[in-house]
Amino acid sequence: MNRETLANTVILAALAGIPVLAHLGGEPFVITLATRIAILGLAGVGLNLALGHGGLVSFGHAAFFGVGGYAMGVLASHAQAWTPLATWPVEIPGTNLMPVIWLTAILAAGLLSLVIAALSLRTRGVYFIMITLAFAQMAYYFAISWPAYGGEDGLSIYVRNRFPGLNTLDPIQFFAVCFTLLCLTLALMSRITGSRFGLLLQATRQNPARVEALGVQTYRIRLFAFVLSAMVTGLAGALYADLNRFVSPSMMSWQMSGELIVIVILGGVGRALGPVAGAGLYVLLENQLGGISDHWQIFLGAVLLWVVLFARGGVLGMLCDRRSADG
């Protein structure tokens, strides 16, 4: 077992084990924190596909996170109020069934990202960073000023959505749902990054001219990676909204995009479990530093700065060595 595999095992075991212990010890908030780590980690895993493997620095992934959240909010609010979502051409009711919500979130994020990526991928480098930000800002201002679903106030869903056979209001059961989805996605990502597509994606990041000369249209590879990445982040958004039983435009703000990037970098760009490690560290910092003083964000800034300057490659980069092409 190499060091990265060992580190990955430890990370997943800790993420699964700590909530179980907390459940036995009657500390439900620890479970909530772990759920938050799992969900933000999932969002980061999505971003990591575009950012880490594809080299597509998206400063607009909050848009997909938010769209996933709104997919949950809109469907659940209609189910809650017993009003149909649409009456034409067919009547579509709302729903509070998680699998349906997840599917909607994934599709909605996928569609939005398809449009955004199709336009944005014409640019490179900083221009790409900024055009993705521009699209996310459009989504953000749209959500703020669109009154139908709460505008800036957001949407409160008073009861967490249902998953057949589970009591999702029980923190540990909801955690289990999120953790399972995280593990499934990680497995999927491991297949994808090791596949022919994954190989081409990483080659495209490092040497697009070569890949084009080999007869592959890098635009399509990037497009697919970006859409897939947005779909995972969208799913995470739906879960995050369910965790908070609340969705608002702040999920689409540029600070949120920044946080997602921070999470990926903290853990280690392009590493399978980097985002999970990053999310863990970020949530812990946020929770622990708050106790030091009102000005805790200074310390958060200092820690982040230290990581960039001295712990290159993030937490996993410090622990492990070079990434391999099929890792």
Next chain:
Amino acid sequence: MPVSLVIEQALNGLQFGVMIFLMAAGLTLIFGVMGLINLAHGSFFMTGAFACAATAAATGSFLLGLAASLAAAAAAGALVEVAVIRRLYARDHLDQVLATFALILIFSEGTRWLFGSFPLYLDVPQALARGVMLPGGIQYPLYRLVVIVVGLCVASGLWLLIHRTRLGMRIRAGESDREMIAALGVNIAGLYTAVFAIGAALAGLAGALVGALQSVQVGMGEPVLILAFVVIVIGGIGSIRGALIGSILVGLTDTLGRFLLPSAFGLFLDPSAATAFGSALASMLIYILMAVVLIFRPNGLFGVA
């Protein structure tokens, strides 16, 4: 709708654009020369505004305040460059984004720690606090006219600096070939610190000028930062001319959009829907402008591939 109102709004758009330009000029200079994405540029804007407010409150002189804002922002810029930024030139954009994001947190909370949570008082100097009558019967605040003039002076000053001075020659050389000018014996570290400090000072000046019109508060830099990024991307990164034209384009689009869109929608929607829809679209307008520019010109209006 009276023509004079449209002209006045266009003037407002120009003035807003010039304000953004002061911020964007430093950003694009830093990006062009060092290839650095500096999210913390908004923090220098804030530093300038706070320094100006504090000095003006202590001395009663707005001019001293302006001087203080330049000095404080330049000093903060130089300090940050030496302590942090110079380790980032060789890194990729991701590391730069994260590090400067961290700097925002430190600057914002640090400022709040020093000055408290409440906004500071800073007003336009008495001599400029009046309206003037422009040809065509438009009454316009003198201070805003002065801001437009200062902005255009800074633009030409920068142009002269880059094209007519020894420092500018080095800056241009540094843009095209870093190793070469280092080989020629130019102190590249010193040059970078100087450029970074100049960029920061410009942002500080913008903060002070704008601070007199707005609220001097923690976090005031971030909205302007986003605007400045929009501007330099539209104009083409590294191009001062692009930044100026991009700024004015953004200023005009935003101001006229806010003003005209609700009335335009009023032609075929009922008033409240038109206001809501028009305002919503107006807030997205500059981002739409940026996306459209990038779709047709992926390197901005004046960028090089």
Next chain:
Amino acid sequence: MPTTKTLLAALLSCTLAVPALAGPLKVGMITTLSGGGAGLGTDVRDGFLLALKQAPDIDIEVVIEDDQQKPDIAVQLADKMIQSDKVDVLTGIIWSNLAMAVIPAATAQGKFYLSPNAGPSALAGKGCHPLYFNVAWQNDNLHEAAGAYANDAGYTNSFLLAPNYPAGQDALTGYKRMYQGDIAEEVFTQLGQTDYAAEIAQIRASGADSVYFFLPGGMGISFLKQYAGSGVDIPVIGPAFSFDQGILQAVGEAALGVKNTSQWSKDLDNPANQAFVESFQAEYGRLPSLYASQGFDTANLLISAAKTADVTDPDAFQAALEAADFDSVRGNFRFASNHHPIQDIYVREVIREGDIYTNRIVATALTDHSDAYVAECEM
């Protein structure tokens, strides 16, 4: 000093009335202590803690957390306080959108919530809840008062300005509910906008005889400074938020003489208020703000309920809160059937006292005012 004596007497009588209670009452305060909105949260917190300090015999334990003005963080803090700190009562939220995120979930879990600031309409009408009490105002209140004042002042053509988000839309609705004149124009600005030259030009061209604006925080400061510099002299009315003690110093002379509506003012003539203003200044070395007064009242309401009932008996505790048996710094204060205040709302004018800008009351806009949603609340 007579006021101190009154206070001491009040405190003594309180002490005698305290029944023996089991365990401390645990309060969770979620408020904004970092970032641009920290001033408001700090004031609510300081007002709240001052009241607790003045009632040392009531065993109330407070857990305070910073929500960073982010709704998702607020929700997580509420979860933490309910699940791990096991608080009985939640309070502290400043912003409507955060309130909407936290309050329904908290009351659904059987926790009391006392709002020291935000009062979204959804929670006053159909979404009202027995465990939710608003100690400040329903969001529309100050705007309604401004509308009423505009009528009294004889304005017949108002220009309305607010950010394009729900609270902004509510504000203008509130104003129009009372205001009987014409609307010159209604303009929605971008949230967080800093430059208002375009709107001011529209105001100048509109021919209005009054301007009503709702621009909380930095937006209001920017607007007022730019408005004063523009040479437009149409009178301005606003809600107290843009003329509060904390930000008034930053607006400075530009605010002088502007009328604004508030349910509280530093110069309100009642003993509780005089004692509060004095003790707040003594404790923190600054004048109290509207938010501080609301935090102070919230704590005193809580103390009054804790004196007569135990939170472990929710029905009794709810009844004790409904009684609102405390000396509000606002003078008259009682709850309507939707647990929102019935109170007087005043018109204040910005004045200068020495070096400091502050407000004085010039008129009463509304007396014994409740809110427009009380009939919709089925409790």
Next chain:
Amino acid sequence: MDDPLLSVHDLSRSFGAFLACDRVSLDLRAGEIHALIGPNGAGKSTLIKQIAGELAPDSGSIRFLGRDVTRLGTARRARMGLARTFQVSSVVPEFTVRENLVLALASGQAGFPGVWSRAMTDSALTDGADAVVARLGLAHRSGIVASELAHAERRKVEIAMVLAQRPKAFLLDEPMAGIGTEGSAEMTDLLADLRHEAPVLLVEHDMDAVFRLADRITVLVSGRVIASDTPERIRANADVRRAYLGDGPH
């Protein structure tokens, strides 16, 4: 004689006022090595880029396998069988030699690449990759990351990658550059061998190699073709001697 595989007709391209490619025509026939020579700045790279599809011509046309490809993108032309190497060896730096070859083979497969089955354990890809690696004598370096290879080795990996594409024509942009005398000799043998796979359009400065390998030589000066003929006649061509060989020693 059969139609040429690749033919360039009247191709022009300018950068601002500078005409980098001036009505150039040439072709590539089955089984031949056609060398393109010319002094620095003659427009060889501009021409190669246009043929590969990386640069759009201002006017003129390019036909490949009987089809007009002037408007097709790089990837489409590559997929039709046009394989190219770059002046600076272009491999994927963080991949191992073997991964680079698997990538080349995977790129050739039809349809959108699979996202599920693992590429590095797919024997349809790895067997082919190992075979090419062995053919170029790189078997012992198979697990080394490309960025750690020596210049000559990296060049060989690049050639192996284009070989793995099973192309209909090779475009080789200065394959001898920077690999030393010994490397050049080896590379010359390798190129001689390549012609049996597909014809080669070879841009090269190494004149020994060019005159040893080429069946035809086209000389480009200032964006214009000044001569195109067999090596013997080029050697004798007065224009070439004056404009090119006369400029300096090679």
